[in-house]
Amino acid sequence: MAPRPSWKGYLKLSLVSCAVALYPATTGAERVSFHTLNRDTKNRLRQQMVDEETGEVVEREDRVRGFEVAKGEYIVVEDEELEQLQLESTHTIDIERFVAIGEVDELYRSSAHYLAPDDKVAQEAFAVIREAMLKDKVAGIGRVVLARHERMLLLEPRGKGLLASTLRPASEVRSATPYFEDIEDVEVPDDMLDLATHIIAKKKGKFDPKAFEDRYETAVKEMLLAKQRGRPLPKAGTPPPSNVINLMDALRRSVEDEKPRGTVKKPAKAPAKPARKPPARKKAAGGKR
Numbered sequence: 001m002a003p004r005p006s007w008k009g010y011l012k013l014s015l016v017s018c019a020v021a022l023y024p025a026t027t028g029a030e031r032v033s034f035h036t037l038n039r040d041t042k043n044r045l046r047q048q049m050v051d052e053e054t055g056e057v058v059e060r061e062d063r064v065r066g067f068e069v070a071k072g073e074y075i076v077v078e079d080e081e082l083e084q085l086q087l088e089s090t091h092t093i094d095i096e097r098f099v100a101i102g103e104v105d106e107l108y109r110s111s112a113h114y115l116a117p118d119d120k121v122a123q124e125a126f127a128v129i130r131e132a133m134l135k136d137k138v139a140g141i142g143r144v145v146l147a148r149h150e151r152m153l154l155l156e157p158r159g160k161g162l163l164a165s166t167l168r169p170a171s172e173v174r175s176a177t178p179y180f181e182d183i184e185d186v187e188v189p190d191d192m193l194d195l196a197t198h199i200i201a202k203k204k205g206k207f208d209p210k211a212f213e214d215r216y217e218t219a220v221k222e223m224l225l226a227k228q229r230g231r232p233l234p235k236a237g238t239p240p241p242s243n244v245i246n247l248m249d250a251l252r253r254s255v256e257d258e259k260p261r262g263t264v265k266k267p268a269k270a271p272a273k274p275a276r277k278p279p280a281r282k283k284a285a286g287g288k289r
Helices: 079-083 120-136 190-203 215-229 247-257
Strands: 007-013 016-024 065-070 073-077 092-094 097-100 109-117 138-146 149-158 161-167
Touching: 007 120, 007 138, 016 120, 109 120, 109 149, 120 138, 120 149, 138 161, 190 247
Parallel strands: 007 092
Antiparallel strands: 007 016, 016 109, 065 073, 092 138, 097 138, 109 161, 138 149, 149 161
8 A cells, every 4th residue: 555645735946846745754653552441441541621610521523722812811713714824835845945965953853754756747847856956965945834833844865756854943952052061171091092992993883773673662562472471571671870980990891891793683573462252152952062
């Protein structure tokens, strides 16, 4: 089944435009998810919206958005009023500027998407924009409305399509100064630096996302599997490390103990849901017992 786009519209560069579709580039489908149950009955619970004054349950059709302008005073906003606020970026990604690839700080990147032509007619114009960006080694900056918010979009050539990364506005990115200003200027001795760089050299390699295992997720799956099969629960992990007292001694022992990494352990499979037992057959009247 073809993936469903999260947004459809047009990609525009000056007077050149083409129909495009935006697809999420990541998924959390493999994560373990839990339901909230009644501890006594083990039945699933359902959340309800309750009027804080009357205590009565409010059905979906009776709910409306409200913006608080004073204590207990709200401006009611209807869905139709929000839908009328159509910006150009609601349906068109207009590339406003180009920057060198790698210029945008990773701190500003948010979610990743794939941008592809939405039909065969759009493929030629899309290819022209993509190849021109690739030839000039630039990324495009545009805007798009997603989930009722206009977001900056960084467009970079990727294979036959474009990688579209939503960017956080400057107001959402915190300065590092308050967090780093109390760190003292430390003069690192050469012998300690040599040992540390030696450890780094032994750990160097290429980035392989498949080598990463979410060990907490694996532990949760192993725990669920043990509970399902009535086995003892796995033991808790190792305690967190403490601050090093003798730094030079720790560096020396790190150099001695460092060994090549083995193969990555495969994550445990999520426990299978128990199959339902078929209903017992009724015995015919007068049959043998």
